[in-house]
Amino acid sequence: MSTVREEQLNLEIPESQANTRLQQLFDWFRGTTSEPLYDRVLFVLAMSLLAFGFIMVTSASLPTAERLTGNPFHFAIRHGVYIVISLVIMLATLRIPTQSWNLHSGKLLLIGLMMLLLVLIIGHEVNGSQRWIKVGPITIQSAEMAKLFFCIYMASYLSRREDEVREAAKGFIKPLFLLFIAAVLLLMQPDFGTVVVLSATTVAMLFLAGARLWQFFAVFLTCVLALILLIIVEPYRMQRLLTFLEPEKDPFGAGYQLMQSLIAFGQGQFSGAGLGNSIQKLQYLPEAHTDFIMAVIAEELGFLGVLAVIATVLMLVWRALVIGRRCLMLEQRYGGYLAYGISVWFSIQAFVNIGVASGALPTKGLTLPMVSYGGNSLIVSALAVGLLLRIDHERRMTGRKVAPRGGAE
Secondary structure (H helix, E strand, O other), X not given: OHHHHHHHHHHHHHHHHHHHHHHHHHHHHHOOOOOOOOOHHHHHHHHHHHHHHHHHHHHHHHHHHHHHHOOOOHHHHHHHHHHHHHHHHHHHHOOOOHHHHHHOHHHHHHHHHHHHHHHHHHOEEEXXXXXXXXXXXXXXXXXXXXXXXXXXXXXXXXXXXXXXXXHOHHHHHHHHHHHHHHHHHHHOOOOHHHHHHHHHHHHHHHHHOOOOHHXXXXXXXXXXXXXXXXXXXXXXXXXXXXXXXXXXXXXXXOOHHHHHHHHHHHHHOOOOOOOOOOOOOOOOOOOOOOOOHHHXXXXXXXXXXXXXXXXXXXXXXXXXXXXXXXXXXOOOHHHHHHHHXXXXXXXXXXXXXXXXXXXXXXXXXXXXXXXXXOHHHHHHHHHHHHHHHHHHHHHHHOOOOOXXXXXXX
16 A cells, blocks of 8 residues: 555656646746846847847748749748757757866867867858758858857866966966867858857956956957958958958959949848848849848848847847846856857857948958857857856756755745
């Protein structure tokens, strides 16, 4: 008789726990709990960008998809699948303690560097760039993973060597040596845009960790001089710079893409031509649903649409900075520096993407985080948002009393 009661008890406890977890999840989404477990603002901002990106990718890709595949919704369906995968990965990331990322940061950095090396050996070439590794139907862009893994390692390094970074030159130089290795591998693809984002993120994280001002300016000046040298020694980079300065001199050649993007911005005016009414996406503007999706947004939704996207991205970056600052105040240094790194990475990449589309920066192949079409970029961005939510969750749980299973104090 006692055995039967024990079996019944064992079956009832998991059901009670499952109901409690489910109720907590519903309470979190409804906002009824007094102390939310995650940053709801960050979550809503990320979901808003994903939903908006799906709408704009669908609108921008219809003509291209019909011409290439005969199915106007080809890219929209694929992007929807990428979003579902991204959400699953984001939820899975919420279950992984940040300490696990910290412990394996060195291995992840090594994997990232090995992927950058591997793409040079067996990589798939598109438009003169060898940036993708094909594994059956799956295409992996190693640079996207390298950016995330480098941020994870930098956060671990700064949390362990914070005093050394502030007081000794060697603490400042060590991560720059790793950055140099990654930059060389990226330039061999070539992927100049990722080098810019990775360099800016690394230097910014060192500065936020308290590196001396003269060291910061010395590295900043060195990076600027190196970028200038890289532009000078490569004819195609110099051509892009000259085209950026005067695209109207070659409107049907090197300056074609930028001119079509500027036309889209001009046609959008203040309120836009209306969703789905872009003319430039009708085979005029190349890469309309990927790198130049902001041009389609500007044409269809106008200045108001562009302003809304920029404001949403800035708010997401601001929430990440707030999370980082609050973690550092509680001495959670790894989570704090990782949140800082992700915020800088997102802001720099968004700045470059929008700057390129609007003609403020030379042409670079970088996506708009959480918006542009591209499975690798979307999945890695969602993983980064999941890390931010997990970091904030652990901060909120610090010091909170855990009630026993029975619910009594």
